[in-house]
Amino acid sequence: MSPRALGGGGSATGSTALPPDPDRMVGAGGIVEVAALAGVSPATVSRALRGLPGVSASTRAAVRVAAEQLGYVASASASALARGRTSAVGVLAPWISRWFFAAVIEGAQELITSHGYDMLLYPLGANAGPDAGPVDARALHKRVDGVLGLNVPASMPTDSLRDLRVPLVTVGSTVPGLSGVQVDDVRIGLEATRHLLGLGHSRIGFLGLDPDDLYGFTVAADRHRGYVQALEQAGIEPDPRLTEVTGWAVQGGEAGLGHQLELAAAAGRTLPTAFVAVSDEVAMGALYAARCRGIRVPQDLSVIGVDDHDLSYLFDLTTVSQPVRRQGRLAAELLLEQMEGGAAARPRVVQIDPGLVVRSTTGPPRD
Amino acid sequence: MSPRALGGGGSATGSTALPPDPDRMVGAGGIVEVAALAGVSPATVSRALRGLPGVSASTRAAVRVAAEQLGYVASASASALARGRTSAVGVLAPWISRWFFAAVIEGAQELITSHGYDMLLYPLGANAGPDAGPVDARALHKRVDGVLGLNVPASMPTDSLRDLRVPLVTVGSTVPGLSGVQVDDVRIGLEATRHLLGLGHSRIGFLGLDPDDLYGFTVAADRHRGYVQALEQAGIEPDPRLTEVTGWAVQGGEAGLGHQLELAAAAGRTLPTAFVAVSDEVAMGALYAARCRGIRVPQDLSVIGVDDHDLSYLFDLTTVSQPVRRQGRLAAELLLEQMEGGAAARPRVVQIDPGLVVRSTTGPPRD
Numbered sequence: 001m002s003p004r005a006l007g008g009g010g011s012a013t014g015s016t017a018l019p020p021d022p023d024r025m026v027g028a029g030g031i032v033e034v035a036a037l038a039g040v041s042p043a044t045v046s047r048a049l050r051g052l053p054g055v056s057a058s059t060r061a062a063v064r065v066a067a068e069q070l071g072y073v074a075s076a077s078a079s080a081l082a083r084g085r086t087s088a089v090g091v092l093a094p095w096i097s098r099w100f101f102a103a104v105i106e107g108a109q110e111l112i113t114s115h116g117y118d119m120l121l122y123p124l125g126a127n128a129g130p131d132a133g134p135v136d137a138r139a140l141h142k143r144v145d146g147v148l149g150l151n152v153p154a155s156m157p158t159d160s161l162r163d164l165r166v167p168l169v170t171v172g173s174t175v176p177g178l179s180g181v182q183v184d185d186v187r188i189g190l191e192a193t194r195h196l197l198g199l200g201h202s203r204i205g206f207l208g209l210d211p212d213d214l215y216g217f218t219v220a221a222d223r224h225r226g227y228v229q230a231l232e233q234a235g236i237e238p239d240p241r242l243t244e245v246t247g248w249a250v251q252g253g254e255a256g257l258g259h260q261l262e263l264a265a266a267a268g269r270t271l272p273t274a275f276v277a278v279s280d281e282v283a284m285g286a287l288y289a290a291r292c293r294g295i296r297v298p299q300d301l302s303v304i305g306v307d308d309h310d311l312s313y314l315f316d317l318t319t320v321s322q323p324v325r326r327q328g329r330l331a332a333e334l335l336l337e338q339m340e341g342g343a344a345a346r347p348r349v350v351q352i353d354p355g356l357v358v359r360s361t362t363g364p365p366r367d
Numbered sequence: 368m369s370p371r372a373l374g375g376g377g378s379a380t381g382s383t384a385l386p387p388d389p390d391r392m393v394g395a396g397g398i399v400e401v402a403a404l405a406g407v408s409p410a411t412v413s414r415a416l417r418g419l420p421g422v423s424a425s426t427r428a429a430v431r432v433a434a435e436q437l438g439y440v441a442s443a444s445a446s447a448l449a450r451g452r453t454s455a456v457g458v459l460a461p462w463i464s465r466w467f468f469a470a471v472i473e474g475a476q477e478l479i480t481s482h483g484y485d486m487l488l489y490p491l492g493a494n495a496g497p498d499a500g501p502v503d504a505r506a507l508h509k510r511v512d513g514v515l516g517l518n519v520p521a522s523m524p525t526d527s528l529r530d531l532r533v534p535l536v537t538v539g540s541t542v543p544g545l546s547g548v549q550v551d552d553v554r555i556g557l558e559a560t561r562h563l564l565g566l567g568h569s570r571i572g573f574l575g576l577d578p579d580d581l582y583g584f585t586v587a588a589d590r591h592r593g594y595v596q597a598l599e600q601a602g603i604e605p606d607p608r609l610t611e612v613t614g615w616a617v618q619g620g621e622a623g624l625g626h627q628l629e630l631a632a633a634a635g636r637t638l639p640t641a642f643v644a645v646s647d648e649v650a651m652g653a654l655y656a657a658r659c660r661g662i663r664v665p666q667d668l669s670v671i672g673v674d675d676h677d678l679s680y681l682f683d684l685t686t687v688s689q690p691v692r693r694q695g696r697l698a699a700e701l702l703l704e705q706m707e708g709g710a711a712a713r714p715r716v717v718q719i720d721p722g723l724v725v726r727s728t729t730g731p732p733r734d
Contacts, residue, residue, distance in 0.1 A: 095473070096472060097466065097472075097473045099464065105463060105464075106462065118487050118489070118510065119489075120486065120488070121458075121472075122485070250677070284678065288680075310464070314652075314655045315681075
């Protein structure tokens with residue numbers, strides 16, 4: 001840390017009620033010199049160097065040149081202390097190499113960074129290290145001005161998320177009283193199953209309960225509930241033996257279909273004619289398992305997924321789509337509203353409609 | 368911001384040479400009370416709440432309960448000011464929804480978070496907003512203690528990365544004088560092409576030059592160089608008409624193969640019997656284009672990719688593999704070494720060997 005930044009931080013000491021001016025905080029002499037050299041106000045220097053909007057490209061360039069000449073760099077920590085703000089947004093996500101989460105983050109990123117916030121990534125998944133488990137809200141507190149929670153587990157809010165005392169917006173699950181972007185997962189299960197029923201299928205399996213009750217995710221259970229409802233509405237008794245616990249990965253779908261084949265063979269019955277998969281990745285695994293065994297899709301077996309993953313068209317996969325990057329962008333909008341609107345911004349939940357993308361992994365059953 | 372944190376920040380003012388004790392900084396009264404209540408030292412409280420190793424689970428739990436009872440939360444900003452450290456690592460990555468980058472980040476995450484650092488994500492790609500382009504090192508400076516640069520463009524270092532004045536470790540490209548994890552991309556192109564030559568192919572195309580010269584990435588160009596070298600070593604004159612600019616996405620591979628078919632038809636010649644694709648995603652797109660046109664793989668056309676993407680086995684894709692998550696972990700190790708080892712830690716480059724995974728999208732040429 002440079003003496004200048006320390007001095008800047010120190011100048012906050014006397015302040016109690018009103019936070020001091022951040023532009024005076026960050027090496028006061030420095031920013032005034034930069035402003036004078038660039039021919040703009042210190043506030044403009046601050047905005048320009050923090051990447052905030054409302055500064056023209058030419059002014060931004062002039063400020064950068066001046067700052068460079070004078071060796072002036074704003075200190076984020078001093079600035080955060082001064083403003084009681086961190087200029088950062090935390091993102092809680094289970095696994096970023098799962099396409100859904102990466103695409104949501106990508107969707108949110110443009111808006112968040114263009115408003116001058118950094119994005120901090122907090123893993124919740126298996127790779128979160130020895131201290132994993134539900135994230136420690138205490139660590140987040142005072143590090144971020146707001147949080148985007150992707151598939152925030154139902155078990156977390158009461159434990160720790162409410163302790164954050166910063167705005168939290170959820171994607172993929174909602175928490176009462178908080179803003180969120182939601183897709184109705186029961187409806188997703190219903191729509192997927194109805195598509196298969198409409199093609200004439202009656203023996204329909206479900207690949208996709210989530211074994212990971214560590215976090216209490218409800219997405220898979222909700223989609224399964226929709227599947228059960230659609231069958232019951234069609235007068236079909238759901239057969240629990242046709243439901244597999246797969247988790248979310250391709251390998252789970254592959255193993256799930258394999259297990260269904262074993263069960264059917266052991267019981268001397270045929271495989272269901274169709275499966276609802278909880279995600280496109282699970283569907284891809286099931287398609288692979290079918291292909292390895294010479295089971296023709298859709299002649300012998302129909303498979304429908306959920307997501308419309310970027311790669312799904314390569315598999316000709318029929319799927320219930322959800323506009324994933326748009327969910328990320330909407331969540332970022334809601335979060336900025338909460339962070340910058342103060343008490344006036346009341347929490348709201350935006351519901352996104354799923355769609356149906358019919359490709360060629362579904363067709364009428366063989367009879 | 369709480370008055371306690373402000374007061375804590377202020378107590379740094381008098382300090383000049385030696386940084387003050389961070390545990391005294393962060394609301395000095397508070398941490399001592401927490402320590403007394405938990406029956407441990409203030410240093411242990413600090414370690415426990417920051418998630419650092421060396422604290423038993425039971426002690427950590429006791430500290431958390433005590434902190435909760437006293438409403439004590441460490442302020443990251445005050446702590447950073449005090450120590451001249453941010454406890455954060457910045458990650459520069461072009462697109463996180465591209466599997467390679469997500470997998471590298473996932474590989475690095477466990478080690479970084481288990482050492483008590485947050486991970487800040489800085490996008491470099493098309494989604495980086497209106498102020499995009501090479502990232503502004505000035506914004507990173509004082510926000511992070513170190514940087515992981517994934518495919519840092521060759522054009523960036525001289526511009527701005529050296530200004531960071533924090534350790535930088537690169538993955539996928541190297542910068543002279545900096546630590547990095549590197550795969551020899553020329554060798555990757557060589558190995559892929561030699562595999563096809565070994566099967567008897569002589570008319571081999573390349574799908575994958577990168578149009579994105581905005582950032583000056585060299586990965587695609589290096590792989591192409593390996594392809595050219597392998598052909599020349601086999602006594603085959605490379606035909607520039609057989610190289611396509613595809614970028615990195617599936618759609619580029621699909622369009623690239625389509626364009627090769629058009630060129631061949633217009634010139635009254637046949638398609639090359641094999642293609643090297645710059646990535647598995649590009650290869651997947653080419654396989655899709657072939658399938659849509661009834662071109663059989665590998666009978667009519669062989670395709671080899673690069674990466675060993677999580678989904679590649681679903682396409683039976685032959686590929687030059689690189690251990691992507693391991694690259695992330697190694698890069699995290701190098702970065703921690705630099706950040707925590709001080710001047711004693713000299714930069715080093717770790718070279719990772721690519722492998723060859725033969726599946727069934729490659730075979731001998733027809734006739």
